[in-house]
Amino acid sequence: MTDATQSGPMLAADGTPLKKSLARSLRRRKLRALALIAPLLLFVLLSFVIPIMSMLFRSVENSIVADTLPLTVVELRNWDADSGELPDEALYAAFTKDMITAIDEKTHTRLGSRLNYEQTGMSSMFRRSGRQIKKLDPETDGPFKDKLIEIHDGWGDVETWRTIKTHAVPITNGYFLNAIDMRRTPEGAQAQPEDKQILIKLFGRTLMMSLIITASCILLAYPVSYLLATLPMRVSNLLMILVLLPFWTSLLVRTSAWKVMLQQQGVINETLVWLGLVADDARLVIINNQFGTIIAMTHILLPFMILPMYSVMQTIPDSYTRAAKSMGATNWTTFWRIYFPQSIPGIGAGSILVFILAIGYYITPEIVGGTKGVFISNRIAYHISSSLNWGLAAALGTILLAVVLLLYWCYDKIVGIDNVKLG
Amino acid sequence: MKVKTTLMASAVAAVAGGAMAEEMTIVSWGGAYSKSQLKAYHEPYSEKTGVTILNDDSSAEAVAKLRAMNEAGNITWDVVDVVAADAIRLCDEGLALEIDFDSQLAAAPDGTPASEDFGDLLVSDCFIPQIVYSTTFGYRTDLVGDNPPTEICAVFDLENYPGKRSLEKRPINNMEWALLCDGVAKEDVYDVLATPEGQDQALAKLGTIKDNVVWWSAGADTPQLLADGEVIMGSTYNGRLFSVIEEQKQPVAMLWDAQVFDLDGWIIPAGLSEERQQRALDYIMFATDTQRLADQAKYISYGPARASSAPLVGQHADLGIDMAPHMPTDPENAKNTFLYNYEFWADYRDDIDAKFQAWLAQ
């Protein structure tokens, strides 16, 4: 204990300065925390984040034009798209050369499909011309301009070359423009023709419907969770089975069940007609519209709201409300000023879960939503699995992701994310 | 523990299987259709060659998954069943193998080369047609009164046939029917549909019944809707209606008028190893010969794609009824048919689909 008399820096038991020792212990704690996180973080980064990023990168990636037609792209730079005149022979020769290579590698039809997203008819033009161009010899058969135009008169159309030139950039904003009902043109970004505008509307509808679904989940889950949290354990556990059963039941089954319930010859309508509350020829239309989607999705997501609310409400001590009442607060004041504020973390956690899950659903809206209840995810799925326009799907997905993150950020600012409690 | 043993057991079985015989994965739609293929193609082929066939019910996702497999350079499928339109798309994307029909497919029993036997049905260089199916209408016999519909325009006739109808949630077929019933001659339909005015005309015609349409996206929807009496008539694949009428005995009848022929068949993914590609081609050679195609019609009411198979179509394996009158290609049913224009839709699908979806959402 001689150290006690020393006037230098405070030392720890092993003789190192206390500051240093604390710093080291802090560093060790940090390292230990990181070591706990690291396996999962690496796992998620490698198996999820990186593949998804590269998937989303397709929303701007557009090297296919320059890769398939390298010579043509160079020649196109010298051509003035606004001149209204066809390019000259040099470009047609370069194009023929490119095409012959591409046909050899069977990539020309792929380019045709890509350009067909922008200008209808390109797909068959590339496919049909391919069969003829294949027979040309780039060295001896020139000049090519008239030959190509003879093969398909599309090659004599200025619009064709303008489209190719517009979409020859390796990084494009074209898909993002498409995703917000605009398109990339030689004159810059322009709005889509009115009869093709749908995606912004679907974004709006998805957000609106998800909000309504979240709100109705809060409305229905709050009383139930309160009841479950205040009843004696043995009763509330039995009632909990009623919450967990739908939760266990497959989404597909529950959606089908709602179809059976809601359709015009369905259980609800039949019962109402049997009771005479509704005339046989005036059955309620409660499916294949937004109402059907809201009902079915509220039902499907309700457990995701009830469970977090329940676990938060369980921890609210009874004594607070009793104390408030004993001091003369009315029932309403007790609830609103004492109980409700303490239950907000549960509402927050449930809302985040429900809202995010609702935004991404597409199977349920597809089955019960008809034409008015369809979500943006339905279009993403269509472009991934049917039209193969993965660029547009990725752009739509990126926007959706951005919207979710933005809302998450707002939520954090307003309510505070640490105020969220689950489980 | 249980799980572990199961895993090990399946691993052992697979290793043993790999040593014993070759394996191939064939992708199809599942349900009754896969069952008919199992009976008509897979079982006889396995018996003949000893190859184990794994069935994968992924055809609905085939286009996307083949593209992903191709990009990842790891193709796990050997033969894939797709509709013709998807086959064209896959061929364009370089995802399917090009076939030389005469040398790689069996000739008809009388020696007619395959390319002639299939004839016009060879719509893509990569696509080996298997069946002709049609998208057509079924109606509830008890809901149409004394006046059963005989022609397609009954679909648009709300006065005589009030009630809901179900249509597929896509422009293809619906746009053509709308134009046909709006006074456009059959041979002009695609010319009209290629113009924006024509597209508007078709949508306007569909607009007259829009409030009375239930839109379907899975082939099983219309049979269910008809069985519920939820719709009075609806379009679906003819095989589904056959099952509703003959197997399930529902009060439903077929409206064959203006049925749209479409094709379903095989493709082989591009980029298989030499050995697997040979195996796949061998299977295709076997499974698309004249007798095999005729055999499939015993289990499902789709028409064989070869001209030479038609006379061999026999009776349903379980029900014992003659299948020929239930084929979409039967002369009695095919009085007024409509041919699907693949090239048109390959070009216009993206454009018209966007318009159609915007119109639906209005």
Place this chain on the structure above:
Amino acid sequence: MAALTPISRKPMSVVLPAVAIAGGFLGMFVGAGQGSVLLGILIGAALMAGLAWVYMNVLDNESVARWITILGLGGLGLLFAGVTGLIVGLLAGWFFAFFIFWLYEGRYRQKLLPYMTGQQVFWHYTFRVICGAIFVFLITPILVVLPLSFNAQDFFTFTPEMLRLDPEGYSLKHYRDFFTNNEWQRSFKNSLIIAPIATFISVSLGTLAAIGLSQSHVPGRRAIMGILISPMIVPLIISATGMFFFYSDIGRFLEGTLGMDKNFVGYVKVILAHAVLGIPFVIITVTATLVGFDQSLTRAAANMGAGPVRTFFKIQMPLILPGVISGGLFAFITSFDEVVVVLFVGSASQKTLPWQMFTGLREQISPTILAVATILVVISIALLTTVELLRRRSERLRGLSPA
């Protein structure tokens, strides 16, 4: 405490109007079915009020009164609407027999605090009724599925035979199909293999990471949190496509380089993919429970010589268990009910139950999926009841009074 509230009989002026209102409500439905709503309400109200008056003043024997009401209303139902009417009538009778005496004897106050005002009592029961309605909303779709799974037809339709309760309309064939069809058996087995292992992985890794995250001074906490919950917020179809590429490479490596069996690798791929999808739920629930966790407890344990592992299992784990369990529940359901990712990442031999159901719904409407759902519902009721019984037993053994 509650049962101590003294109860007393209520005067006629309270009971009769209440019973009449309920009777009128029932009469409204019957009246609507028979053609006149107003008449129905009047007759219903008069009938029920009359019954109540008779019971209270003349009969005064509860069990006799109960049987009169049940059988009487059942008979009336049978008269008006056949078998279905009989059932509705019996139920209505049971309700009124209970309701009249519940009011008359003042039993509704029995379990409430003695000082509650009338208004509070009324609100108490209104609240219960509202909650009851929400539970009905939750459970009705499941109840609809149960009888449909016994449908003799291959459709999701209540046939006229079923509504008449005719045995002809019912059959066990969809259950037979489930138990004899290889496809269903295999996919069921696959789901039972994949979901628990995936849950185990997400729960163990997720809990560790959550503990790490909850410690102070973790650099970049927000960013890490964002990455870990990202699988929940990316649209599933995009996750599926993106993950396909990763697992395709992994698969090739495991099969090609390490020479593992193809089938086994297939399971590994699906399990890992599902584990990633389940992780956000575990992270969110466990970090939330850890927010309220008192770190001095771990320090106390360390002080007394426990190592980190021992501290974790003896101190931390029991306290955060509820969060871990509900996170695990979410993760399990995510895997057990997931159809999009498995379609991409899996191959035929890993076909799971939802995949099989999805094909079934699309390619042929088959109530077999309803039979599967019914079986799962029965299994989970059995499981949950067992857990509850065990909990009560242990409560009793530990000498705790029922809470």
